Amino acid sequence: MKRNLKKLLTAALAGMMTAVFSMNLMVSAEEHYDVYNYDRWNEAIPSQAGYLASRSVSGLDLGIGNFSGPSDIFRDAHDQFFIVDTGNNRIVVTNSDLTEVVMVMDEFYYEDGSVTTLKDPEGVYVSPESELVYIADYNNSRVLVCDYDGNVTLEITKPDSELFSQELTFLPQRVLADKAGNVYIVLGNITTGAAMFNSEGEFQGYYGANTVEQTSEVIANYFWKMISTDEMRSKTSRSVPTGITSFDLDDEGFIYTCTQSTSQKTDTIKKLNPAGKNLFSGLETAWGDFESIYDVNTSKNYQSMICDIEIADDGNINCLDLTSGRVFQYDKEGNLLFIFGSSSDQLGGFTEVAAIESIGSEVYVVDTRKNYVTVFEETDFGSIVHEATNLYNAGYYEEALDPWYEVLQYDGNYRRAFLGISAALLVEGDYEGSMKYAKLADSPYRYNRAFEGWRTEFLSAHLTEIVVIVVVLAAAGTVLYFYLKKRKKSAGKEA
């Protein structure tokens, strides 16, 4: 009776929700590209939009002249945006709405009063602890560390170390500083990871190098090198991993790196602990699109190339795909949440994406060719999915139940919702419901757990009946067996 009442209530609630949200659904369905997501079989299926492009901001809008090839955007602890305006050799700092310019950093002052300027800066980072601005000054071959007023406190240049090959130019592209003040620098021509400096600017070594993917070619090369002479060996090409492209730091101090590569499929996204170990190495997530796009004009396959990564406040991972101009948003466990953006001329489309940043429910993407920043806003669907995912990942399965039901109102193909409901119902002890949703989610693992509970419950509830049935059947079988044997014997005698 109680369960029926609950079902009835849920149904009524669901009906009301549909009525309320059907209006929003109609509004949020308009986007100039087909919004999709991946299903259980890794095939693209239509989905609801989690983010919509709301506006784009150019340098002209901000009243400081057009951007020229902006290549990075960063949000500091005061929610101000630092936009690296590469071609104009300046850092533009705006307010949190991206409507007004707070300041433009183009001149920096040494202690002795002399002035220095930037030359094609590519990356910026602002430390929330020390309030210092780190600028990767690409063509000046240095990383500038200064305060908000532009007073240089440290300048990191090419290290005079054996570990650093002196033939190479120092070309910093991205920069990051952890809580201890260690500075990590992505260098354009280094494949052994990010160069790591301590807070004094002394070179410490490399951090987070990618491993070489074990393709058949690499293994074959390894074999040939074993049996070839030194002379032959010197002529073969070396197997070198792709260098990391960009990185970001989350609240717990983990560094996430991304690698933009046309061929490499492993290590494209890594979550590194302080020891440099990849915590995502066990994930089966294929970051970016599953299938490469075949271009007839160049007769080449284009696979996703993640050129920037950003960790949102709630731990979600935003990955920016250079190939398709799409943003792939994953939760902190690496489950795909949304795909948005495209390569086109309309709002929400890009020519060449460069960097991504987020604040609350908004995502900002910098296009280096179009010279503006596009602002994406979370839809109702997006916010409800985020709410449910965050609750779920934090272990609040039951609290996530209602948001998950709501998610299904928007998109009945959203597999994570079925998984979430199955987990929540299992916690609540509704094994049959949990089994049902596990089946809908096509998850044998979840089904197994629900089934185990259901079986235990069933056995303890019906133990007497089962025992009685087994005993009766056994008795009947024995009687029948002896009866038949006896009859056979007597029939044999007669014959």
Added chain:
Amino acid sequence: MMDLNNRQWVKHAVTHPFEGFEDMRWKKAGSIPYAIVIILLWFVASIFYNRLYGFQFYAEADKMFNIIPYIVQTIVLFLTWVIGNWAVCTLLDGEGTMKNIFVYSAYALIPYVASIYLDVFMSHFLIRDEYIFIEAVRYIGIGWSIVLVFSAIKSVHQYSFLKTLGAIVLTIAAMLIILFLLVLLLSLIQQVYVFVYSIYTEIAYRLKV
């Protein structure tokens, strides 16, 4: 002695791995309809195994159902085995006829087919932790069937132990050759078809113009 009906012969062959088939040969027993039924049951079992298994054990549910692989994996495989074995053993002084090879081999598969049905049945009551029971049943079924197949080939051709072993290895090789030729034949037929079709279209165009 040994005046058994067909059903009793099945039981006798399966439960007497060492002399069951010898007895069958001696009494010229074994029924083709029974053998056909066994092979059809195997075919159905292979579909059950993939479709009606307990959901908690599914490794990966596939999106599409295609019956052709199931036919190939059971019926075609079995027929290839029979033909291959007959072809090899005719050359190796085997005494078995095609009919006997067919019937005895089919009888020998009974434990394996039965274990599949039992597995499918059990999979609806067990959880993943108890998978070992399902595995045990399957291995017992497979092992039993291997012994029976060996015994069947040995008695149907009146071979020694080592000769049976060699015959089985050669049979497997023969099966591979047969399957290879089948694939070759299919692709050749397809090419001939394409050739004829393109001639037809060519003529059709010329007639029109």
